[in-house]
Amino acid sequence: MRHTRSSQNTLETDVLVLGAGLAGLRAAMAAKETAPDLRVTLVSPHARPAGSSFANRNNALGLQVPQPHEADAFVAEALRLAAPGLAVPELVQALAEDAPACLEFLLSLGLAFRCDPDGSLRRFPGCFSSIPRAVVFDGLAQAHAAILARARALGVEVVHGFEALALTQEEPGARVSGAVLSALRGPLAGRRTLAVRARSVVAALGGPAPLFARRICGPGGSGLAYGLLASAGARLVNTTFLQWFWVETRSLAFVNPGELVWPSQLAHLAQARLAHCPMAHGLVLDDAALDLDLISRQGPGGVVHVEHRQRGPLDLVLAAHAGNGGALIDIHGRTSVAGLYACGECASGMHGANRLGGGMVLSALAFGARAGKAAAEETATVEAAGKPDQDRDGSWPNVGADRGADMGAKTGQEASTGLLRWLRPGMQRFGLPGAAQNPARQAFVARLRSITDVAQDDFRAGRRERLLARSALAILEGSSVQDGQS
Ligand SMILES: Cc1cc2nc3c(=O)[nH]c(=O)nc-3n(C[C@H](O)[C@H](O)[C@H](O)COP(=O)(O)OP(=O)(O)OC[C@H]3O[C@@H](n4cnc5c(N)ncnc54)[C@H](O)[C@@H]3O)c2cc1C
Structure with a gap:
């Protein structure tokens, strides 16, 4: 089914997935598998393989796959590594339950898994474990091509060349009903926005490593995830842990x-x-x-x-x-905000202070699938994504006066390049353990706050910068799973 374009710069869909790493692609596919007639739209800033899933420097990924008889030991080990109280046992249990299906999914794509001479999958101990439970595949560009082709074959519509700069709501914490995207390329880069209205939204925006001067995440990440999720009012946890x-x-x-x-x-x-x-x-x-x-x-x-x-x-x-924190999710990938799901490196609760090597790919796939399925099921309870509300002074709720408007002389990305030149070295200096007592850190945090304090409803006043600053503050000042417990 095609999307309906109700006006030049709007798009309507049922399930909107933001980010096209392993988590986002798995979520979009799961949504389609759950309800083939739904419109499922996947937003990917880049057409090429990008992010930590498909452009990381190892050109390989490992996946924890505990066998059913190893599930209890896996859960105990993952919780111990997370540190007491920092991970939610139910979520870790879900990883153990879903691991065989996640492996099955990757095998069905014909990826290049490392095998023993007898043809069986070779098992490795992931980092921080001595138990050989993890399997590894090579060739991330090929993996990207295979998964994208499968998603398209299922009918997922992929929108390339845009990044999300806002989640659409009446006010922070209220139900999410879409997102505002900004064009990344072409003559309108950064100046043109696309408002997408959706019945449910899955955030699969990747992790926080792009905020640091020294980083080894794959190119194509934005570091915007924590800022976007926090701005929407989602509860973030464990964001200090990288x-x-x-x-x-x-x-x-x-x-x-x-x-x-x-x-x-x-x-x-x-x-x-x-x-x-x-x-x-x-x-x-x-x-x-x-x-x-x-x-x-x-x-x-x-x-x-x-x-x-x-x-x-x-x-x-x-x-x-990579980050271990993100929006706290439940076993269906739901965040604390209605209509908003999260998966992959921007979701948390299954990881704490540390995590098992191979645990992130497992959680990207497991909670990608769960979030996509639940997001598709939720659409049955939500009014169809209709024509965007035209009667609100031309503005989107919680976004401000910008729907396809000129964002100013500089493109969003150009404008934030200046900020990143200052922010990344600062994060490298003050985002490490032991930096909390550094008096210069307070000035850095104060400046970040002054950036985030700019009127939230002025979309043109450096929204990208505000989101980056907010992401950085989430790392410097973040709370853990324990903080919300009474
Ligand atoms: C070198 C390296 C090796 C690793 N090895 C392993 C391993 O062996 N096993 C393991 O478990 N983990 C490993 N990890 C971690 C793991 O790869 C990642 O945590 C995981 O792939 C994250 O998947 P993701 O889909 O959440 O994010 P990503 O793969 O980073 O994808 C995020 C997507 O969101 C898009 N995006 C960003 N901002 C926006 C926006 N504003 N709007 C729309 N889209 C946006 C990005 O372009 C990208 O498409 C490794 C990481 C690195 C860097």
Whole structure:
């Protein structure tokens, strides 16, 4: 079924999915599988493989797949890594239940899984686990092509070249009824918006690593997710927790701190050390003292001079990899805001201070499928996406006076480039454990607040900047799953 274009810059659909990584594609497909007659629209800023799912530098992804008899051990291990009270057991249990179906889904696409000589899937221990439960596939561009083709074959309509800059609501916290998209390319880039009205919306917007000066997420991420979700009034949790890697300054090659020369009081921690580091703020994970020591020795640009046991002197920096936080969801992928679902790296509750290697791909697929299904089912209870309300002084609720309007002399992305030049080094400096006491951090936070305080209803006054600043504040000041519990 085709979309109805009620006017030049509006689009109506039933289920709107924002973001086309593994989570968004899986959600869009699940919505179509659940209700083939529904209109399902997937917004993807880039036509090429992008984001951490399809453009990450490893060109491979691992997926935790506990066998049914391993489910309890998997849940216990994931909850232990998350740290007490920081993950919701029900959500972790859902991961264990859905893992076989997630693997089945990827196998059905004919992806290039690593196999043993007898043809069976090779099992690896994911990071932070000694149990070989994870499987790995290579070739992310091929995976992207295969999944996109399957989604299109199901009838998912893909809108390329736009990014979401607002979720449409009467007011923050009220039901979400669509999104406002901004064009990224072409002569109208950043100046033209497209208002999409939908009966349910799935946010699959990726993680926060693009907000940091040093990052190893795939290109094509925006870092807007936390800002968009927070602006809509969704409850965010665990946003202070990111996964990091120490990398060589020039090549960005991973360096395992366990392979460095350490003073005797820290050497015992280096023995079982991984390159991956969760860096949980305020929580002492087993070997966090190594990271804190390196951080305390950072010089300009965050560079640390170290001595590698085999390779001699090296310069390292800490690179943001992925976030563990996001909108708190329930087992159906519902956020705290009606009509709004979340999945993938912008959703949380299943991960805490740390997570199992291979756990993020599992949660992107598992909660992508759950969110897409529930979003499709919910449409039966919501009035059809009709003609956008034309009687509100030409404005969209909670978005302001912009529907296809000129956003000003600079495009949204150009304008935010200036902000990012300041924001990313600041996040690199103040978004790390141990930075909380730094007096300069307060000034940084105050400036971020001053950006977010600009009138919310003025869509043209740097909406993208406000969302980026809000995302950054979510990391610097975020609350955890525990904070909302009475
Ligand atoms: C190097 C590397 C290796 C990794 N290896 C593993 C692994 O082996 N196993 C594992 O479990 N995890 C791994 N991860 C993490 C995992 O890849 C990601 O967490 C996961 O793929 C995220 O999927 P996603 O769909 O949520 O986000 P992404 O794949 O990042 O997709 C987000 C999508 O949202 C789009 N988008 C962004 N902003 C907007 C907007 N405003 N409007 C519309 N669309 C928007 C982006 O363009 C993109 O299409 C790795 C990450 C990295 C960086």
